[in-house]
Amino acid sequence: MRALPAGVPVAGGAMRAGRRWVRTDRGIAAVLTLVVAGVLVAIGAKPDDVPVNLIFLPLVLGILFLSNRILPLFACLILGALGLAAYLQETYPARNVIAMIVMGGLSLLVLYLSLRRGQTGVGPLRGQSMLVDLRDRILAQGQIPALPDSWLVQSALSSAGGSPFAGDFFVATTSDKGNRIELVVVDVSGKGEAAGTRALQLSGAMGGLMGALPPDRFLPAANDYLLQRAWDEGFATAVHVSIDLATGDYELRSAGHPPALQRHAGSGRWKLLVAEGPVLGIVEDVEYECEKGRLAPGDSLLLYTDGMVEEPRRDIELGIDHMMGAAESLLRHSWTGLADRLVAAVGSPDDDRALLIVHRRP
Template identity: 75%
Template sequence: MPALPAGLPLPGGGSMNRGRRWVRSDVGLAVVLGCFASAVVVGIAAMPADVPVNLVFLPLVLGILFLSNRVLRWFAAFIMVALTAAAILQDTYQVRVVVALCVMYGLSALVIALSLRRDHVGVGPIRGQSMLVDLRDRILAQGEIPELPEGWLVQSALSSAGGSPFAGDFVVATASDRGRRMELVVVDVSGKGEAAGTRALQLSGAMGGLVAALPPDRFFPAANDYLLQRAWEEGFATAVHVSVDLRTGDFELRSAGHPPAVQREAGSGRWKPLRPDGPVLGIVDDAEFSCHRGRLAPGDSLLLYTDGMVELPRRDIDLGIDHMMGEAESLLRGSWDGLARRLVAAVGSRDDDRALLVVHRRP
C-alpha cells in the first residue's frame, strides 16, 4: 500500500503530520514552557527557601524570543497568574520571595506591552526580526560599487547616529552606458538614525532604479517628483549626483540642497569646493538643477559627503569643510586604501548620520 502524502486530510479535519506541526507550533512551545514555569512556581510555593524565583525568568525570555505575539500575551498572563498563586500559597511570606515575585510580575506585564508594540509595528518574534536586517542590507546593497576599469578607485563609508544599524544617509552606485559611465549618488534623508531608516529604504530603491534608467539631467527632476508624490510628513532629502565618463574622466555634478562636493587636483594638491545650485528634493514642483562640468585628470579625486561630516553645533559649515579637507590631506600621506572609512571615523558629528564617497582616478 503506498504511503499517504504528508499532511493528507483525515476524517474529522485532522492530518497525519498535525501532531508534529503542533509540537513545532507556538502553542506547543508555550505548553512546554508553561509546564516548566508551573514546576518552578510549585517549587516556590512549597520550598521558597530552596527554589530560586529567578528560574521563572528563563521560560519568559524564551517566550519573548520564539513565541508569536498573540501566544506570548497569553503565556505572560499565565505567568502572572501563576506567580500570584505562588505568592498566596506560600506560608512564610519571606520578603526576598515577595520582592522577587513582584519583579517577575512587572516583567510579565512588560512582555505583554512588548507584544502589543510588535503587533503595532508589524514585527513578529525575534527570529522574525531578521526582516529588519534584510532591509538594512538592501540599503547597503544599493551602495555597492560596481566593477570598475583599471585606473579607478571608488570607496564609500557610512556611519549612523549613535551606532544605530539604520541611517538616513545612503549611497547609490551603478554603472550605465554599458559600463562606460558610473553614476554615484549620496543622499541625506530628513531625520536621522532609525527615524529616517524606513524612508531611506524606500527612497534608495527608487533612486537606484531612476539613476540607472534616466539620463543624468533627468535624474533629480524625477527623484523630486517621486518625493512630492509620497507626501511624507518629513518628505525632503538633500542629495548630490555625479556622472563620470570612465574613459575620459569627464564628469557632470548636480546638487539638490546638499553640501558642496570637493575636488582635489593632483597637480596643485589643492582642494576646491564645487557648488552647483539646486533646491532640496521633495519641496518645490518643477525644480531646476544646475550642472557643474569638470574633468578628473589622473591623480585627481572627488569627495561627496553628507552634512554630518562637516556640521557641528556653533560652527560654520565652511570651517567644517576646511577641517575635512585638511584631515583628508593628512590621511592621504599614508595610502588611498580605506580612506573613506578612516575619514568618516576621524571627522564629523557622532550625533548625526554620516556618509562619504571617494572617487579617485589613479595616476
C-alpha cells in the same frame, strides 16, 4: 483548468505551513506551561527552598519563541503563577519578594510589548532579522560596481549615536554599457529608524531611476518621487555625479547638498564644486544646474553629507576647511581605507555621516 508549473507555491501549501506553525506554537506554549506548573508544585512542596525566580526561564523562552497571539496569554499566566506562588509560600524571604516584584514588572512589560508587536505581525527574532535585512538592502544599493583598474571609489557611512540605521546613503551603478559610473550621495531628513525606512524606499527608487534616465533627468525624477510620497518629513538633499570612465569628464548636480570637492593632483589644491538646486521633495518642476569638469589622472572627487562638516556653533565653511585639511593629511600615508579613516576623523558623532571618494589613478 491548466496545471500550475512545477515549483509554483499554492495556497494550500501556505495553509498547511501555517497550520504546522500554529501546532508548533501551541506545543511550545504547552511545554512552558508545564514547566511553570512544575515550579509551582515545587514551591508548594518546599516553599522555603525553591526560589520564585525559576519562573524566569519559561518567561524568557516565551518572549523568544511564542507568537503575538499566545504571548499575552502566557504573560497573564506568569502573573497568575506569581500570585499563586506568593500564596503557597508560608514565609516570605526577602529574595523571593524582590524576585516577585521584578518578575511581575517584567511580565507586565512583556504584555505591553506583545501588544505592540501585534501591530506589525512579527515576533522579536523575526523583527530583528527584518530590520537587519532592511539595513543590508540599503547598503547593497551603495556597493561599488567593478571598475577599470585606473579608477578607485571608496565609501564610508557612520550613523548618529551608533544606530544601525541612518538617513544617509549611497547609490552606485554603471550606465552606457559600463562606460560611465553614476554615483549619488543622499541625506534624508530625520535620524534613526524613521529616517532609515524613508532611506530604504528612496534608495530603491533611485537605484531604478539612475541607470534608466540620462544624468540631467535623474534629480528631477527623484524630486517627483518624493513629492508623490508626501511624507511628513519628505525632503532630502542629494549630490549626483556621472563620470565618463574613458575621459574622466563628469557632470555634477546638487539638490540642496553641501558642495562637492575636487582635488587637482598637479597643484594639490582643492576646488569647491558649487552646483545649486533646491532640495528634493519641496518644489515641483525644478531644474538643476550642471557643474561640468574633468578628473585628470591623479585627481580626486569628494562627495559627503552635512554631518561631515556641520557641528554646533561652527560655520559650515570652517567644517569644509577642516575636512580638506584632514583629507590632505591622511592622503600622505595611503589610499587604503581613506574614506573610513576620514569619516572617523571629522564630523559630528551626533549626526549621520557619509563620504564618497572617487580617485583616478595616475
